[in-house]
Amino acid sequence: MxxxxxxxxxxxxxxxxxxxxxxxxxxxxxNAVNFIRRINVYCQGFAQFPHRGMQRDDIxxxxxxxxxxxxxxxxxxxxxxxxxxxxxxxxxxxxxALFEDESGGVE
Numbered sequence: 001m002x003x004x005x006x007x008x009x010x011x012x013x014x015x016x017x018x019x020x021x022x023x024x025x026x027x028x029x030x031n032a033v034n035f036i037r038r039i040n041v042y043c044q045g046f047a048q049f050p051h052r053g054m055q056r057d058d059i060x061x062x063x064x065x066x067x068x069x070x071x072x073x074x075x076x077x078x079x080x081x082x083x084x085x086x087x088x089x090x091x092x093x094x095x096x097a098l099f100e101d102e103s104g105g106v107e
Contacts, residue, residue, distance in 0.1 A: 002047045007085045014088040015039065021090065039088060042068055046083040059099050
């Protein structure tokens with residue numbers, strides 16, 4: 001079975017911000033594009049293998065977290081047919097606090 005992979009608007013915004021950060025810090029739009037492409041390819045891999053990473057019900061029910069190239073954390077949920085990518089976070093961000101801020105409290 002193949003799952004449908006959907007990036008929420010917040011995840012798409014994370015990718016745009018990450019692109020801008022890498023472009024500006026490294027002065028290299030091509031490095032930024034290549035990194036974002038690799039993230040997208042990795043996310044599309046959830047279509048076949050969605051139950052990767054660590055389940056983090058302590059942050060939000062059904063939330064899973066997986067690292068990418070030791071610099072990015074991908075936060076997502078899996079339903080019967082869909083993988084919903086909620087956030088794509090660069091660096092050592094406080095994921096629990098981010099989700100708490102977004103929902104007004106940990107669910």
